[in-house]
Amino acid sequence: MVKSVNTAAQGAYLLALAVPGALIAAVYVAQYGFGLAPCDMCWWQRYPHFAAIALALGGLATRGTRLGNALVMLAALAIGISGVIGAFHAGVEYGWWQGPTACSSTSLGSDPLASIMNAPLIRCDTPAWTLFGISLAGFNFLISVSSAALILLLLGRRSKGLGR
Structure with a gap:
């Protein structure tokens, strides 16, 4: 019963x-509409969002129940995880720390031709697009983490009896 x-x-x-x-x-509009191909770390940020969509749909289907609230809390957690991955990715893009060497290697090694042929097509340490100096990964961090916090805050208001 709902x-x-x-x-x-x-x-x-x-x-x-x-x-x-x-x-x-x-991101799909950016990818297919504007040709901004995702790197490996871009994909990592998408997976938690896919999970969050499924969890939120389950939450909506069972809204008003403990299960519904739990599913929405898990969706918020998944959104937040995507944001944390986005923060890490943005740090790699800004050169604050090194990312996975498979997608951000700058060394050609001992065999330059083999290194070029085996190199990934999309580098994780170079932003495909920025606005005001913020990359897509940076925007994902800002939007996802703040949204996850807001979702949890709104659910917390309900559980404490506030906002009724």
């Missing part, structure tokens, strides 16, 4: 679906 859901919790449920859905839609 119980009534207060406004704060309803917002959390909708955000848990809308945020990863919008971010995934945006």
